[in-house]
Amino acid sequence: xxxxxxxxxxxxxxxxxxxxxxxxxxxxxxxxxxxxxxxxxxxxxxxxxxxxxxxxxxxxxxxxxxxxxxxxxxxxxxxxxxxxxxxxxxxxxxxxxxxxxxxxxxxxxxxxxxxxxxxxxxxxxxxxxxxxxxxxxxxxxxxxxxxxxxxxxxxxxxxxxxxxxxxxxxxxxxxxxxxxxxxxxxxxxxxxxxxxxxxxxxxxxxxxxxxxxxxxxxxxxxxxxxxxxxxxxxxxxxxxxxxxxxxxxxxxxxxxxxxxxxxxxxxxxxxxxxxxxxxxxxx
Numbered sequence: 462x463x464x465x466x467x468x469x470x471x472x473x474x475x476x477x478x479x480x481x482x483x484x485x486x487x488x489x490x491x492x493x494x495x496x497x498x499x500x501x502x503x504x505x506x507x508x509x510x511x512x513x514x515x516x517x518x519x520x521x522x523x524x525x526x527x528x529x530x531x532x533x534x535x536x537x538x539x540x541x542x543x544x545x546x547x548x549x550x551x552x553x554x555x556x557x558x559x560x561x562x563x564x565x566x567x568x569x570x571x572x573x574x575x576x577x578x579x580x581x582x583x584x585x586x587x588x589x590x591x592x593x594x595x596x597x598x599x600x601x602x603x604x605x606x607x608x609x610x611x612x613x614x615x616x617x618x619x620x621x622x623x624x625x626x627x628x629x630x631x632x633x634x635x636x637x638x639x640x641x642x643x644x645x646x647x648x649x650x651x652x653x654x655x656x657x658x659x660x661x662x663x664x665x666x667x668x669x670x671x672x673x674x675x676x677x678x679x680x681x682x683x684x685x686x687x688x689x690x691x692x693x694x695x696x697x698x699x700x701x702x703x704x705x706x707x708x709x710x711x712x713x714x715x716x717x718x719x720x721x722x723x724x725x726x727x728x729x730x731x732x733x734x735x736x737x738x739x740x741x742x743x744x
Contacts, residue, residue, distance in 0.1 A: 462528045462543055462622040462655055464491040464514055469523035471509060483509045485679045487523070491672075496649050496656045498666040498687075501676030502701035507659045510676065511625045514657070515544035527623070545621030549628040552600070552608035560603070561596040564614045571619075585618040589644060606637035610644070617648070623655040624648070630665065642669060663705045667691065667726040675702070691726045707731050 469487040474480050484506045491497050501507050512518040513525050516532055525532040527540040548554070557563040561582060568578045586593060589610050595603070600611055609629070616624070626645065630638040646669055649656045660666055666673060666687065673690045675682040677700045683690060691697070691704050694712075703709075705726050711734070715723035721738050725731050 463493045463526075464544075464623060464655070464657070465489070465526040465529070466510075466513070467524045467526070469510075469513065469520050469525065471513070471518060472521045475521060483679055487681055489674055489681060489684065491655060491657060493528075494649075494653045494655055496646075496669060496671045497658070498670035498673045499657065499659045499676060500661070500663070500666055500673060500702060501682075505676040506679040507676050508627055509679075511546065511627060511657060511659060514623065514625055515541045515546055517546070542619065543621055544623045544625065545616040545619060546625040547613055547616050547627065547629055549631050552605070552612045555600040555608060555612060558599065559597055560600050560611050563600050563611060564596075564618050567615060567619050581618050581620070582614075585614045588617070588648070589614050605633060606640055609633065609637070609641055613641075613644075621654075623657070625657045625659070627659045628661065629658070630660075630662070638665075645669070663691075663703055664707070664727075667705045667708075668729075675700075687726055688724065692724060 466487050466489045469484055470482070471484040472480060472482050487510065499507050499511065509518065513520060513532075514527075516537060527543055530536055530540055532540050555563050557566060564582050564585065565578050568581060573581075582596070583593060586596065591607070591610055591614070595607070595611075600608060603611065613629070624645075629645065630641045633641065642665060645656060645658070648654055658666070658670060670687060672684065672686055674684050675690060675697070682700060683693065683696075691708060694704055697704065707728055707730075708723075708726050711721065711723040711725040711731065714721050718738070720741075722734050725734055
């Protein structure tokens with residue numbers, strides 16, 4: 462499913478002395494099955510933007526379309542169900558006595574049958590690489606990474622076709638980060654799901670996404686594939702963003718080894734470039 466935003470503007474507390482324009486004239490298109498990253502400094506409008514994708518916020522002006530249908534009127538409720546949002550630190554929203562009840566909560570609210578709920582909960586847990594033994598445990602007994610997976614399961618069990626993740630690995634250790642991002646990547650590939658990732662981590666963005674939307678002061682600064690976006694170092698730094706650390710390393714290497722390619726944005730690319738250079742040097 463696609464997400465299209467046309468001329469979207471949003472003003473917080475409009476008409477009050479605290480009025481603040483958070484988004485201004487946003488125009489973007491996220492295609493079906495894309496894995497898109499949204500980056501920007503704190504306060505650039507990233508989280509405000511994605512909250513429009515399932516109607517948590519309504520535009521002050523402009524429109525949001527889900528698969529070509531505007532998110533308003535009689536179809537709004539059905540379209541909202543197509544978009545699942547996982548907020549930063551989603552485990553803080555866990556509240557039920559057991560993991561099973563927490564994951565099933567949204568399905569119960571929808572009025573689905575016990576049989577359908579049970580099948581969907583167990584299938585979702587399996588898809589997330591969790592044991593069914595976990596279902597009868599309290600969510601508060603789990604590790605940080607397990608809690609994060611359970612929170613994500615509570616969204617995925619509703620079978621959204623668009624998944625929005627706002628800093629999904631925040632606060633996790635490196636192992637937990639890799640587990641969560643590998644999980645998201647697998648879901649994207651296996652379910653051909655449209656995934657929208659909001660992140661401060663340039664390394665995660667460079668490694669996983671197909672296209673990047675750069676936000677700056679409530680506007681879209683630039684869009685494009687990672688290689689193109691990260692080639693604009695000066696402008697990114699001007700607006701308070703950095704390149705992946707591996708990119709800076711290769712730019713330093715370039716000064717010592719002119720023959721090396723410094724347009725590197727991930728560790729896997731770095732390994733290939735070094736292997737290529739060493740083969741030439743040995744030859």
